[in-house]
Amino acid sequence: MIYLRSYDTYKETLEYDVDTGASRLVSREEVERAGVQRTFGMFTRVGDRFFGVYATPEGPVFFGDDIRVLGRFGVTRGHVELDKATRIHRFALFDDSRLVLSTHYPEREGLGTNPYDTEPEDVDMFAAIAKGTESRQFFENYRRG
Incomplete structure (x- = not known):
């Protein structure tokens, strides 16, 4: 479980079973009370579906519900x-030119609401992943044990 x-x-944390893809939302307070360490990564919701990326010793694992893909630069x-x-x-998300994960979602609000949000990836996790997969450093950042 990660x-x-x-x-x-800010207040949401995803409890995600890396073996089955089962997940549930938990509050930030619940995680802090339990003293649980958060894994390096992130998630977002599209309706009742969860998508994200998390670090492993082999590199980033991209997920959408129970679909998991080990990323390779x-x-x-x-x-x-x-x-x-x-x-x-x-x-x-493509792996070896094969579509492995996809979703549709409404435009993310927030670009330009503060001086730091100047690029789509600042407010949109999917844009951040798309931009990240262009960089070898992104894959290295998600290689953690």
């Missing part, structure tokens, strides 16, 4: 595309 911080909501890549008419984004 615990991940929310990319979007140069092989695993994310892509976000905006439908300008509907303002709906589509996130796709």
Whole structure:
């Protein structure tokens, strides 16, 4: 079982079973009371589904509910595309050119609300993953034991 911080909501933590993909939301306070260590990574919600990335000794594991993909630099890549008419984004994760994970989600609010939020990846975890998969350093950052 691992615990991940929310990319979007300060008070939420995801309890995620890395073997089965079973998950539940827990409050930040509950995690702090239990003295549980959070795993390096992040998650977000799309409706009642959970998506994210967490660190392992082998590198980043990307997940969507019970689908898990071990990322490899140069092989695993994310892509976000905006439908300008509907303002709906589509996130796709490819591994060895094969689509392995995808979702649609509404545009994330917040860009420009403070001086630090100047890029889509500042407010949108999927954009952060897509940008991250372009960088060898991203994969190295998620290689933790």
